[in-house]
Amino acid sequence: MNTPTLSRPVDRRDFLKFSAFAGGGLVLGFYLKSSGSATGAEVVKPVAGAEFKPNAFIRIAPNGVVTIVSKQPEIGQGIKTSLPMIIAEELEVSWKDVVIVQGDLDAAYGSQSAGGSRSTPTNYDEFHKLGATARTMLVQAAAQTWGVPSAECNASGTAIHHAASKRTLGYGELVAKASTLPVPAPADVKLKDPKDFKLLGTRITGVDNPKIVTGQSLFGIDTKLPGMLYAVYEKCPVFGGTVVSANTDQIKTLPGVKDAFIIEGTANTAGLMPGVAIIADSTWAAFSARKQLKVVWDEGKFANDSWDAFTSKAKALSSQAGGSTVLKDGDVDAAFAGAAKVITADYSYPFISHLSIEPQNCTAHYHDGKMEIWAPTQNPAAGNPMITQLLDIPAANITVHMMRAGGGFGRRLSADFIIEAAAIAKRVPAPVKLTWSREDDLHHDQFRAGGFHFLKGGLDANGKLVAWKNHFVTFGSMGVGRGGGAPSLQTKSGGSLDADQFPARFLTNYLAEQSVMECNIPMGPWRAPGNNVFSFVMQGFIDELAHAAGRDPLEFRLDLLSQKKSGNYNADRMTGVVKLAAEKAGWNPKRFPKGQGQGISFHFSHAGYIAMVAEVTVSKDGQLKVDRVVAACDIGAQIVNRSGAENQVQGSVIDGLGTMMFQELNIERGRIVQNNLNDYPMIRINDAPPRVEVHFLSTNYPTTGLGEPAIPPVAPAIGNAIFAATGKRVRQFPLSRTDLRWS
């Protein structure tokens, strides 16, 4: 399709090509949303008739219905509502006239991966131009129809108006004319002044809400195809283990079972791991048969790994020289020698799961040499190279339908569940839905890596921070790096300290070192990778230093933020949100009695500057209650959807609290110890703070996404408030590792 992609600014030639196609007398499909397709996918079905289709994302029908394609995966971040809002804003359509349709994976849409809170910033400007270009053409169509200058016409409410003659033409009435017009040059397309925005910045409710609250087929796991079979897939509990043998002949005799077979798989722990598939005529038949499955595994060389051993090894590594230097400024050893006060602290956190509430699943249908995929994914293209390489299906023969996903948090950037479903489907003469159990999900996540930080800080006689050292001990697995060469230990997303991690570049004497321990545990991005734990460590230790210096934690931080030496960290933006959070919260830690406390933190990640103040109560027997969290967020010039933005921040605060309070995976004998929610607790409503207040600070910077940056400041704000309340410093996740009792 000759349609504009979003990997670059909208190209006039692309518009022209498409416009010529649309206006060339062809009868094109007019797309209507199918409200209840058999598969659950949002099938768009062609209906005869003319349409105005200025680009791949907008279709206007003669009845005035405006269809906008949502190209990004919807995982709960609200993008299926917010990106179309941008087009609707510039197009001057009434939101009630808009139908949103989820697009499939299609090169016409440009990049479709939803990660790094990048969906908004990478599409924001282009989506404005897409809507404005179409609006400009509709204005021209009306002006030509009336024989008046375009400048006398204005667009609003899905119609063009000519004030002087009090004439109005609805968009539907302009479809035929607009389809014949050339696409205007970019210079002739005027974007709206933000002060005239009607939709952006308001609260628009999610476009799938009516389906969600009535239980209609919507999510990947809801997919149902004619003749579909159901699959489960058992993998070795030790990462990298392989199948020696399995009782598949016996399994095939069980009720409802259609087939059972071993898949050899590969060593890629984010790909097609070795295992045993069972295919049955219902989910429960497959689950039941699995209870009879007996597999002999070769558990491989990681079968003795344990968290306790990693902890001991990390401690040993911390006292040794070595590791790699992340950033070295000045001379920390000399600065510590000359410091009036030196304090040290060890911080650590365990491996954790994403636990997206919809278990991993994927439906695949192999027919006529083609692979068709229905996947709840954040990264719809991720499975295709593996499908081509391992199953010998060319990319042109792979179709991916993007299904709404029951949570992502980074988990669904990996395509292990997609390649498993495809590999199974290649051997089954029917569509097949692979459903992971919750136990599968917990045992075979792409985990948030654990880590250990050994910190040392120096204060001068005036209580000023003069030196900072962090030895970070992390995890990696053997592999070839991006630069090629011999295999070496590779850290994964979020498992490596970066040279700009605050307070880097704000101190004359600063040293960050990193040591890597080998494991074969699959590791991957977890909501605000790295940042979600680094913030806890850095903002916790900064708080320790402030108290050691006898200074107010807010004043200490503002002073530190004023000391920038180098780098791209925008200290002014951060200072802005720190002051806003403090003001809105009524910062005054001295006003709280013993057992209650106020804590502050801030963190930059994913182009967002966020500060938080938490107020907590800790009972004498050590029970934590978070009373209030105030969040101040600078994510740029424009909030797209205020309802979604507030929901993301409130959810992030409670998610961050829950991660701090509860989440922990233990590792013994090379495998995950926990099995399900009964031994891997997650935060519930009774621990959610009664008040989470969200404030936005609009600044003249590009708008960015909000799925991730509000996570990192949560845990340190609460940890620092706990210290203020009790004098007990939280240096480990989960909270159960710290005795909070006081008297």
Next chain:
Amino acid sequence: MSKYTLQINGQSRNVDVAPDTPLLWVLRDSLELVGTKFGCGVGQCGACTVHLNGVATRSCMTTVSTVGRKQVTTIEGLSTDGSHPLQKAWCELDVAQCGYCQAGQIMAAAALLKENPKPADQEIDDAMTNLCRCATYIRIRAGIKRAAGIPIEGDAMNSMGAVPTVASLQEAVK
């Protein structure tokens, strides 16, 4: 396999399944009522919550052979047109993020409000044991209060009134 006649959303439905099949999978695979969700399979998360004779019940832990003549209500049967006060409140307050758990949350809340039409804050927290992984708990509380006609206090929720929805999607529900 055994034959059962179940009372689902006011209708008699015949199924032929293994006696130990959880009601969850009968609903999803046999009856194509997919609003009831699989989350954990061990009764912990509540995504599979339905009503048995009006009582909120985890359908993943309820084998089909134990259902008998009990009236089963699923999210699809909570109202005929999405007009239950909780469904309306959930849309108006934009409670969902990913939305996967919300049918179970609404079913749990509906059972609560039937027993206790004006629950106190603590009673809401005590009754709502379902997991929301996106942690939309603040809006879940607000949604229950909106449906119950209880004023919503504090923070951003104050300024949230009814906001526009996509009309065509609402029509699709009807």
